[in-house]
Amino acid sequence: MDQQGQNGLLTTYREGWRNRSAFGLFISLLLVSFYVVLYWEHKVQEQFGVAPFTAFSEAVGLRNRWYLYGLLYSVAMVAGAIYYLRRHGNSRYNRYRITVNVAIQIALGFTLPFIMPLFGGKEFYFSYFWPLKYDYLYPQTLADLPLYLSLYTVVGSLLAAPVLAVIYGKRWYCSWVCGCGGLANTFGDPWRHLTSKSTKSWRFEQVSIHLVLLIAIATTFLIGLDWLIGSEHPTFHRIVAGNDWRDWSIKSFYGFAVGSILAGVIGTGLYPAFGPRVWCRNFCPMAAVLGWIQKVGRYRIKVKPGMCISCGNCSTYCEMGIDVRSYAQADQSFTRASCVGCGMCAHMCPRGVLKLENSWDRPEDKERQRLSVVDF
Template sequence: MIRRTAAGLFLHDLKNRGLSAWTLSLLLIAFYGILYFGQYYWTPDNPCTDNASCYSEGAVCEAGACLRESRIERGQDWLYRTATVHIDELGWKLGASVDAAARPDGTLARDENKNGLIDNWEHFGNRWTVYGMLYTLGILLGGAWICFKYRHNRYQIVRTGVVMMVQTSFAFSLPILLKFFHKPEYYFSYMWPLKIDYLDPRNFAYYGEGLVLWGFFASLAVVPVMTLLYGKRWYCSWVCGCGGLANTFGEPWRHLSNKSSNAWKFEKVAIYTVMGVAFFSTALWFASAVLPESSSLHAAATGTRKWYGLVVTASLSGAIGTGLYPLGGTRVWCRNFCPMAAFLGIIQKLGRFRIRVKKEMCISCGLCSKYCEMGIDVRSYAQAGLSFTRASCVGCGMCAEVCPRGVLRLENSAKVDPQDLSLVSFLDESWKGAASSVAAKI
């Protein structure tokens, strides 16, 4: 039952797909739309003398500038242009102020593209700076709230603290610093296949030997080993920015994930499709770089780059992934589309991580399922008394947190009682190990 206070009604509306949730979702999607696509979708008001000198379709020359004919289209243009240019300009100012303070001689050069947007690899002030700052702010403010809300739960505090730290350092400050020193912009908190560019041979020259080697090592050694030991949670809810935002800023909507078995079926098809596409694209890019000049292979590589960027990176991870927080829950991207999550999930199934279920203690209340952001029907395992590992589980620990009977626990051990039996250890029960020796000191 909704709490009948102004705050109660508003929060219910916001958290349960009410008007405010729809509004926020539209705003978020619009923001991502402008961020990613804004620059492509307006007619540049380049100077003109007559209609013929306006090369854009349907544009006319008015007062020396190209404008579109219809009012609606003019409105759209104005909106996109103003929003994009302003966000870009804000980023520039932020970057420039830091730069001016650090380098009074003013080495910052402003390069603009044909739309007047700041478009320069070398410096760090543009709309992406603004986006990164907002993103980090979302994680920091949301994270502070999580640390307060779950202050009785050390797992949540430690996990959230790490997410906030990683975001502030590796995902925000460090790339800016790297750019500041004219080094390649590299996000150490992201890896292939989530950041698919890192293993794209086209970019190897830009990143340089060291970073390329690190990229291979991180994706093919660090990721599998860590996941075998701790489950995919070490990445998805401790390091990754997508997971970080979901678990902090996204907290009010975590329960909106769809728990039905049909949603699970969709998830399995969708996520492994994207993973397949990601693997295939990478293979294609390597092939096109390694194999002798073949124009059709090059064309295919260029095509996949463009479409992967457009569909997976910009639309699915950005606009849909975050834009749908208030409607579809916080992990729409992570659950259904992220190739990294798919990759980690497969390894997780082989590793040590699991959710341990105490037998017979579940009361089937369903809070665990309700608050599972990945849409796992945790209750079905809990009420059956079965410990389990699901590929999609990101180990946020919220099922264990909300369980009113303490039935669930996240664990890294595949064995219930690690036993190293010898006759002596069997008789004196010394095999019970570390936990016992701690208890013995009490």
Template structure:
């Protein structure tokens, strides 16, 4: 509901794709464009570097450390807002607190401290294929042994294992910095996610194509490292593919588009449509324990769950059918359960319900007569 007064209009305009929201989107695009290309010359036009002087003023190593500081502040301040907003919900308070802690430590402070001690700036909260360079031989072999083991075991064992037991929410809604920003600073825009069938169909293709590109790029870079000296043409083409992947996926989709579209496209454009880590965890989640439990015959079809689903899932359709469900795109943020006025939804980590339990439910509901 729109609140009265100038501030009420501004809030509504900003969170409902008004002119203010579009201006903010343009501003975010400009911010990221200058961040990535500041100090370069594009098409004969020099792009000013505004962030390096600010980093030097604050005695930070680089503009990327300065950006990390801004990012962490955004997650922390936005997280404070979310904790206050959902202070009655223990799950949201704990989850958001963990998000802030992980961002402030593993994604910012620890890499900074490592660089001070002349060690590689390793981001422990990011794993392959999200951090695709962590499987590139030229990168991984330059790291200390513990970092190498963490990269390999974390990506190949920890990620799928935890995905089986807890779904993708353990990473996408508790650890990952991309999801961390979406669920904190991006909270006011979560309802803007596209709920159409067309968006869902696009999502199914786009996210798995990105995963395929990540797998192919990684495999070719490893192969090029092994035979590059004997096949220089192959190594050159692989380097071009690596550069193209870095520009399109890492810079454009996850960086510029992923954040700049918050005010008009919702907070999970990158996570929903393009993130290769989300694609892997989504596939694992379909066969794991995580699911959303629906209480039978309780849904009043208000649609709040679907409206505030940041991944564009039509949660109401499942609730209306009394159908427990798991969707590959669900990140387990828990807001659907939070906004439901009747407590119809519950996030669970369990295998499919026991046949005896199902039979008892059928008896109590008298559905055996249908």
């Protein structure tokens, strides 16, 4: 049967592993170690003489460790999806969203990239776009890809993704398609309440996410420039696009700092310490772009006037750290750039005060925003 809201009471804070107990932090340590070994396996091999992931991948018939990672990623998402749907699957929105997200990961995030090279094609991830997949707009990448994939990437990143965000908000990507968001909403769901709701964390997010976006755009621009003039300026080429990680070129630095540390080690490794959307909220350049677009698009969270009891279920279960309650109790419908539209605030609300919707028709918003009642 379809129900509107949360079915039964949750026991979140009575489960230690979900609340930074020693065991919870141990899980975090395991995840961090996993990513460190995965990304810097060559270092491990230098030290210990074994490359564990590569060896295991080859043993099970996967081409390299990244396919093994893709497999583990998909398994973690399926397991997390079962966990999530057992708790929140009575809502149709949650059910559809998680099912679609997991299916996309399995099909486009693992199976297709694994199969394409078997038929002589290129390994390609249809579910990722620039600037999240930062190398997909590097001229070298575009030149190497078959024409239809180059077109897919350019049109997808620069046209389709923003247009869809205008129509549906960033949730079409961040909560229905993206693999990072998918892992956060399945495997990461047990820790969603740990995302900080403090004003400080909001300030941090505003600075950090735009900083990463700026670096992403600058890096892409410089690498494009390098493609044009790099052969004539070897020093410039080395600084911008040197491929060896020991060179610390801008390109390899971005891959190291953003791709490995922020998205992997911190973004996923710290789920059990700081909640599952550390990467999406604070660092993802794609989220930054889509967030801006969302602010001027149709998507919003509609608040039913006068019914909020300030209980805080919405804020507690917001994985993006939005203090939803502050808007709900002020009767203010709102759109926040960071909102990924997971729908959990509306799901948890015991009074049915919140509703996600896509609509241009919102006459009351302007009136309310003039009151500016959220200033405390």
